[in-house]
Amino acid sequence: MQFEWDFTGGEAEFKKAFELDPNDATAHHWYANIIGRLGGREQEALTEAELAHQLDSLLPVTSMVVGGIHIWARRYDQAIVACKKLATENPTFAPAHLCLGTAYWGKRMYPQVIEEFKAWDQGSGGRNEYEFSSALEKGFHSGGWKVAEIEAIKTVQARRKTGFASGYLIATLYADLGDDDQAFRWLNVAYQEREWHLISLNTDFAFDSLRSDPRFMDLMRKVGLPE
Secondary structure, eight states: OOSSOOHHHHHHHHHHHHHHOTTOHHHHHHHHHHHHHHOSOHHHHHHHHHHHHHHOTTOHHHHHHHHHHHHHTTOHHHHHHHHHHHHHHOTTOTHHHHHHHHHHHHTTOHHHHHHHHHHHHHHHOOHHHHHHHHHHHHHHHHHOHHHHHHHHHHHHHHHTTTSOOOHHHHHHHHHHHTOHHHHHHHHHHHHHTTOGGGGGTTTOGGGGGGTTSHHHHHHHHHHTOOO
């Protein structure tokens, strides 16, 4: 489902996994995550995520997907509640801050976005992520959110000179800036590099401004997503 974009075949494999072991929390978690990203099945995704949590309540990632589903459904306040609870109960689980920061981004609460992304970076310990959040913070203080995104784009593009860095991430930043042509350029890079994040095209709020563009519909078709 994530790499081959064979959504029908992948779903059949999930159903087979549930048949073989209905109590596998990880299988239910990943199923919830993917169908939540694909869109249109939010309640089913939440049911699967809640089942995963019931099967293994000590696995924090099973709670994080609930926040993600709310974000993809544009229920940002509910996502903030879920992600805050997760961060409070699991203070060393860095992805909870990524979830929370993304929910704040959906609500355009930019100072909170930066603070949560910094917390994510500090918890994950990755230098690349630290550079990204630092660029956001520096740009925001010097010229607001648009400058923050421009500075963040520079860090991701610089990273691509020495290794992989997400074209999809660059596309989200350009789309948020309102630069449609650059957003599509980098979405096509992500398509060529087979980035799994493209399965979120239907639900990612960053691309809401592009949805009526024929180029977006064409990309959706190439990935195999329903329009």
